Amino acid sequence: MREGKIFVPTSLLKDIVYKLVREASVSLHPRYLEELRRRKEEETSPNAQWILDQLLKNVEIARRDNLPLCQDTGYVLVFISLGKGICLPPDVQTTIDEAVRKVYKEALLRASMVSHPLQRLNTKDNTPAVVHIEETTGDGLEIDVMLKGGGSENASALKMLSPAEGEKGIRRLVLQTLRKTAWNACPPLILGIGIGGTMEKSAYLAKKALLNWAKGKEMDDWETSLMEDINRLGIGPGGVGGKLTCLGVSIETAPCHIATLPVSLNVQCYATRITSLWLSKDEIRRRE
């Protein structure tokens, strides 16, 4: 073992993922809930209020009865951020899939994964999970789990814009996409936008943008004005028409090629299920 390195035990990784999935499945993310409560009075359409009322009751019943917030208990995304000197055990994917298999069975969550996109046979245990690992300059180990439903993922989009299209082109893409897709994506939505990088990196950034919103990132002027434009589309909660289509926009950017402007839009539905855990080096050491 090299000096200064700390190894995360397999059992610890498995335990964390199990607990974070279990907790996420029955709870609406606190920031989403806070925004929903704070802004529901803005909605004046009776049908939209009828939807909002059910979405709020849903949070209470899921908590009270320990029932999945939404029957689409999603695919499992695991984001692992490694601080300086933190090392993962071998077979990370296998370990995480074991945790997913166990928690989907024990917590009575729905198996929603198919093993092949065209043959479409259910894997029956919701594996595999999608795992992203990043090195950070921070300390300790951070794990975020996101349960992401299919309906909102289908409302997402990726486009390679021309650099000349710039901010205007991005706004156009956002509004054109959501005008078509947001009805079906269980609004009020959160929109994550990834700009720059490469094609696949922009998609990753869009998802990270959702995660960062959940972690409390404040909206800047551009994000706020995009949100306001989305809310002017009139789609409303549940797509029944109304003012509250979007509760937040979050943008992440990355350097890109002189010829490109990749833009990805990732839509998060009402059922925002994200849980996180941070462990210091000492806490990991105690479990080694």
Added chain:
Amino acid sequence: MEKAIKLPLGEEVISQLEAGDRVLLSGIVYTLRDSAHKQLLQLHRENKPFPFPTQNAVIYYAAPTPPKPGHPLGSLGPTTASRMDAYVPMLLERGIKGTIGKGRRSERVRKLLKEHKAVYFLSAGGAGAYLSQFVKEAKPIAFYELGPEAIYEVHLERFPALVAIDSRGKSIWG
């Protein structure tokens, strides 16, 4: 004010439903989504009977989470209806008169519903825990191998929904 509606949907009841009406649905519905539709289409092409009575029946586009012991189902909210748009002609030809789902439907579906005097109900997408409170009984009845996508016979009691497209082809989206 909500209208209490008994299922299956009789002709008279259907004609009273108007886009924008809030209703409470009681009676039997059948869950159906992507993969089960595909299997029904096979039966339809071979002119074989469906595994449930279709006359005046209502379909719920949904797939539940597994039940706790002593409960009929876990959570059960609607899935996106427009993914099933292509299968609507088949359902209507079989005498099905209503579907429950979330989101908008195609212009073609609106016209078909008008032609066949059928309706589309919208329910609250994402509210699976809340909506499961209105499920009294449930059991899978066909395509068991599809797991959550099997067809379930579900007994609803005062399930809240909104008439999004009525039998005259009027919709809440204008």
